[in-house]
Amino acid sequence: MKKRLSIADIAEALNISKTSVSFILNGQAEEKRISKKLVDKVVQYVEEVGYKPNLLAKSLRTGKSNTIALMVEDISNPFFASIARLIEDRAYQNGYRITYCSTDNDTAKTKDMIGIFQDRHVDGYIIAPPEGIEDDILSLQKNNLPVVLFDRYLQHADTDYVITDNKAGTHQATNMLAKNGYKKIAFITFANPQVQMRDRLQGYLDAIKQNNLEHFVAEVLFSRNDQDITKPILDFLNQHKQLDAVVFGTNHVGACGLKAIQQLGLKVPDDLAVISFDDYDVFQLHSPPVTAIAQPIQQIANQVINLLLNKLNGATDILQTQQIVIPGQLHIRSSSAAKIS
């Protein structure tokens, strides 16, 4: 076991005072008028012996841990996993590491984890928030801890946030299906009262109304077991045989929806046209490839980490918040091709 060198060890080895070593290692040499020669001597020795300051003790002194908490709904969801990866890269390049958790959209678990992170002196928070954590976020901000929300925001908390224009996304998708000749277009989504899901529903309803069509909405309960999602979609499609198109509200609903369509033996797009929110490999590789409302993952990750780093390095004030809404991109593929009537 390689013992970590202490400041006292360095001072003894070089026969200088502990105070001088401490000032030099903390970058206060100039301020404390320590000679360049002494600084070089200490720096050279430290490089030779590989001294590393005890980060935990340092964090107790400074209150900083160079750690960012990343709280996503579910790290195994490809949308969150991809965002997490990009944020992790940018954080690492800027000297921060990530500590993360999956909230499951569970308010109590999220509050609990924020408490733990705060006790551990986490410097900043990136959260895809569940409902009901406004007070916890305000408390973080009052403690001068920056918070950036993404994917959804909380109406009664004034924070930085970065979201996709959800309403415009489903509006454009539904509108295209109508223009392509589809008359019975359903929207299948998770039962979730949060703003991002309400906006997606609203975009669909607006487009349906504009095109004087009938609306068909199915809300399924979230489950960790895909079969519990696939089954109600299958039942809904069976009970609405008049449907000629469907928009799925998330990648997860979309993947389970495709399984239901596969089990029903429906042909896409001849029997049922398909568009899903969120783009990923499953939609691109499906036969036929599935049209998707892609969230701009790289842009979201960049904006999120930029907002947070600006607050962490003091470039923007903690209470000076910015709300960024990024348009989604409709990746048009053959699953929504014009209807052959």
Place this chain on the structure above:
Amino acid sequence: MKKRLSIADIAEALNISKTSVSFILNGQAEEKRISKKLVDKVVQYVEEVGYKPNLLAKSLRTGKSNTIALMVEDISNPFFASIARLIEDRAYQNGYRITYCSTDNDTAKTKDMIGIFQDRHVDGYIIAPPEGIEDDILSLQKNNLPVVLFDRYLQHADTDYVITDNKAGTHQATNMLAKNGYKKIAFITFANPQVQMRDRLQGYLDAIKQNNLEHFVAEVLFSRNDQDITKPILDFLNQHKQLDAVVFGTNHVGACGLKAIQQLGLKVPDDLAVISFDDYDVFQLHSPPVTAIAQPIQQIANQVINLLLNKLNGATDILQTQQIVIPGQLHIRSSSAAKIS
């Protein structure tokens, strides 16, 4: 801002000594012969005012942080994201939280991160290791910090590990293709000298030899950009038009391989039968569905966290290591159906 109560505040409010408060909060009341009445008084007050001990200070005193480091190759890979999710759940249930990083299979980055985690008093390590970190692992073990490896192991480090039986997986898959009448079977994989990838190649080669067939192996370089993987696979398939089947070495190579097959307009399995290592939505939803060698993700995650928890709670000694090899499962789908000759 709600100020955190200190032990001194509690002592002052109740007019008792700080030492008594400290003993009571650290569960040493009985040992220190403190009266039940005083303990109740302190506990009741602490519950009323919501005192929480500063975990960071506690961790400096005890050297424990209730944190497990999880180091995967890439958190955005569905295999690692799924394992991470399951490990996170089990860790949380057992009072631990996860701090994670993607290593990119980069030895220097991994060593760097282990150093940072160690400075932060992380209690245990779960690592899908790159090559060349044997010394760092030995050093952790010497410091009584348990390490469990998964997905691959290091030949010169005696650790707990949990892996899939990689050789048997590709052997069984290749053998089935041969039995189904395919004669020109290729293996397309990442150029990676690590044990898990060598074993997958060896399983393929053994089955090819047993069936007296010719072998075709392509190794592509890993890239974060899918097109850099798809392109060499496309070129290889173009240069080997005699192939009638292919086994892909990982989910990532498999997904890119399917894109190459799509671009070439090849029909699966009539023009080219397909099997891939690792199962996920892409393979299940592909038309036709793709046969996959599924890694038992739930079992791997459970074994990994069990091994680590047993060491963390002292049930097994740090140097008493266990190696667990779990068979993969061949999920047979129509992409490898018997050849029509």
